Amino acid sequence: MAESTASQIISAIGGPENVKSLTHCATRLRFELVDASKVDKDKLEHMKGVLGAVPQSGDRYQVVIGGGVSTVYEEIMHLPEMKNAGAHGDGSGTASNGNSNLTNAEVKEQARSKTRGKNKWVDSFFEFLSDSFRPILGVLLGASLIIAIINVCLACGWMSSETQSPTTTFFQALYKGVFYFLPIMIAYNASKKLKVDGWLGGAIMGAMMTPSFLSLMDTTWADTHCVTTSLGTSQCTTKVFGITMQLNDYSGNVFVPLFMAVVLALVYHGLKKIIPDSVQLVFVPFLCMVIVGVLTAFLVGPLGIWIGNGLGVGLSWLNGHAPFIFAILIPMLYPFLVPLGLHWPLNALMLMNIQSMGYDFIQGPMGCWNFACFGATAGVLILSIRDRDKEMRQTAVGALAAGLLGGVSEPSLYGIHLRFKNTYKRMLPGCLAGGITIAILGWIFPSTVAGGQVVHGVTTTAFAFTSLLTIPIFDRMWVYAISIAVAFFVAMALVVIFDYRTPEQKAEVLARVAAADAETATETEENASAVQYADTHIDDNLLPGDKPVDAPVMDAEPLAQPTVAVFAPVAGHVISLDDCGDPVFASRALGEGVGIQPSASEVFAPVSGVLQTVAETGHAFGIKTDDGVEILVHVGIDTVKMEGDGFQVAVKANQRVNVGDKLVTVDFDKVKAAGYSTTTLMTVLNTAALKSVVPMTDKDVQAGDEVIAIEH
Secondary structure (H helix, E strand, O other): OOOOHHHHHHHHOOOHHHEEEEEEOOOEEEEEEOOHHHOOHHHHHOOOOOOEEEEOOOOEEEEEOOOOHHHHHHHHHOOHHHOOOOOOOOOOOEOOOOOOOOEHHHHHHHHHHHHOOOOHHHHHHHHHHHHHHHHHHHHHHHHHHHHHHHHHHHHOOOOOOOOOOHHHHHHHHHHHHHHHOHHHHHHHHHHHHOOOOHHHHHHHHHHOOOHHHHHHHOOOOOOOEEEEOOOOOEEEEEEEOOEEEEEOOOOOOOHHHHHHHHHHHHHHHHHHHHOOHHHHHHHHHHHHHHHHHHHHHHHHHHHHHHHHHHHHHHHHHHHHHOHHHHHHHHHHHHHHHHHHOOOHHHHHHHHHHHHHHOOEOOHHHHHHHHHHHHHHHHHHHHHHHHOOOHHHHHHHHHHHHHHHHHOOOHHHHHHHHOOOOHHHHHHHHHHHHHHHHHHHHHHHOOEEOOOOOEEOOOOEOOOOOOOHHHHHHEOOHHHHHHHHHHHHHHHHHHHHHHOOOOHHHHHHHHHHHHHHHHHHHHHHHHHHHOOOOOOOEOOOOOOOOOOOEOHHHHHOOOOOOOOOEEEOOOOEEEEEHHHOOOHHHHOOOOOOEEEEEEOOOEEEOOOOEEEEEEOOOOOEEEEEOOOOOEEEEEEEEOHHHHOOOOEEEOOOOOOEEOOOOEEEEEOHHHHHHOOOEEEEEEEEOOHHHOOEEEEOOOEEEOOOOEEEEEEO
16 A cells, blocks of 8 residues: 555655654644754655755754645654654654653754754744744634635625624624734744743733723723824823833734743743742742733833834835835845745734734735745746646646635745745746836825825735735735736746756756656557557568567658767766766766766767757756657766856757767866866766666767667
C-alpha cells in the first residue's frame, strides 16, 4: 500500500526521531529538528501534496502544504511512529528529547536559543509578533469574506445598509465580533507564545472591554471627564485609587494586548519563582490579574493607544503629503517583509487606522504587491502547462487558488518564488507598475471618507485579505481594480516571456519530463506488443522467426539520421561527471555526460540541431537534434554569477547549428580569476529515453572528437 503524504513527509524530514517539535501556521508545517542535514529537500519538493520545502536558521524547517495544512498536521500527529515524538501544535505535551520535564515549547526555545545569532532579540521579536497573529488567520479570512459579500450586496443595491433588517444585522455581528474581540484573541496567542497561560492573558484583556470598564467613561461619574480629540474620537479620564486613569475603547486594538502579554510574562514568571508550587494555581493567576490588570489600565493600555495612533498618524501624514511615494513604497517593500514575517506591524497598523480614523489607506497599495505575486504564479502555471511539468503545475494551481480566492501569498512565496530566485526579478516590476498606477489614479481620483475628508489614494473601512472576492470593500473600487490588474498582468507577462528558471533548472525539468515520457512510451509499447495485429505487411525479405511490422512503419522513409555520437565542444581533458565538482551534474539529474577541462577558448556545437536554449550570460546552451536527442552544454560551474563577463556569444535561440559551429568564445583566465571552475559540462538530457549513453572519459581530445556514444 502506498505511503500517505504524512508518512512520506516524516520520512523525508529524517524520521520521527529527528523531530523535536512540530507546529503549523496557515499554510506551512513548522518543524524543529534534531539535525536539519538529514532532510531530503529534493524528495520533499517533488512530493505530491507538498508545495515547497524551506530551510530556516539552525535546525528549523518549513514544509509548505497550502490551505490543507491542518489536515496534514493532524494526519502526522496520528501516525503510530509519531507517538513518541511528542510534537504538539499548541506547544503543550512532553517531547521525547531526553528530558521529560520539558514541554515542547521549552524544547523549541532551547533549540532556538542555540541557533540565533547576534540579532536574536530582533528575531525573537518578529517571531513573537508573527505567532501572535498566525493562529487567527482563518477567522480573519472568514470575516473578510463576509465583509466582501456584504459590500457586493450594497454595491449591487440588494441591501440599503448593513442594519436594514435583523438578518443583515446578524451577519454584520458575525464579522464585527471577530474584530471587536480581536484583542482577547491576540492576548491569548501572545501569552501562550511567552509560555504564560493563554486564558489568563485573554481574561485580563477582556476585563478592559467589559461593560463595567466602559461604564467608567460615563460622565455621570463625578471624576470622569471627556474631550474630543483631533481624530474625532472621545478621550476620557477618571480617578481610580485617587489616581487619574486614561480611559480608552480597546475593541479592535492590536498593540495593547501585545504589550500587555509582555508585561504579564514578566510578572507571571517572576511570581512562579517566589510562590510555592503547592499554591501557585490559586495565587499566581490572582496576583497576575490584579497587578497586570492595574498596569494595563493605567500604563500599558494608554501607551499602546498612543504608539498605535502615532504610527498611524505618521503614515497618514506621509500618504497625505507624499502619496505618490507612499503608494509605490508599500508594494515594493512587502515582497521582502512577508517572507521574514516583518509585515505584521503594518497589518496591525491597518487595524489601528480603522479603529482610530475610521478608514485605512495601506491595504490598497498592499493589494498591488499581492496581485503581482499572484501574477507571477499565473505565469509559472502557464509555463508548467507548456512544459508539461506536472509537479509545478500542481504547486502553481494550489498557490494561485489560495491567492486569488483567499488573498494568501505564502503558498506562492514558499512554493515557487523563494525556490526560483528569478521570479522576484519578474515580480518586482509588477509591484512597481501597480504602485505607479494606484499612485497616479489615486491622486487624480481621490477618496472621500465618511467625515468628508479627501484622501489621495484608495481607502477602505474594513480589514480584509486582498483577493478577487474583497475588491468591493475598497472606495474607488475601479481604481483599485485597474491597479491590481496592471500588477498582475505585468508580472505574469514577464515570467512567461523571460521564464523564472535558470537554463539549468529548465533543463532539469525537460529531462524529468522526457524521462517520464520515455517510461510511458515503454509501457505503451509493451502493451501494444501483446496485441495481435490483424493488418500486417508481408515482406518477401522476412526470415523465419522475424516479427512482421505494420506496413506504414516498414514502408516509411526515415525522417532523420539517428544521432549515434556526441562530439567534444572544446579541446581539453575529458573527465567523469563524478569528478566534475557539481553535485547536480554528478547525480545525473541532468542526464549522463562528461566534463571537459578546457585547453582552448572556443566552444563549438557538439551535435547538429536547433538551439532551444541560449543563456543570456553565455554559459549554457541547449541543443535538440532532428531525431530528438537533447544536449546541454554548460561552460564552467556557477559561471552564471559572472553575468556574461568574459563570454562572447556567437549564436541565438532557435538558430540551427551544425557540428563544429562556434557557440561562444570564453576568457577562461577571467573565469579562474573570478574563482569559478572552468570545467565544461555536457550531458544528454533525455538519457532515460535512450537505450544507452556511454561517456568516453580520461583522455585528451580536440573539439570535434567523439566523447559520448549513443544507442537508440
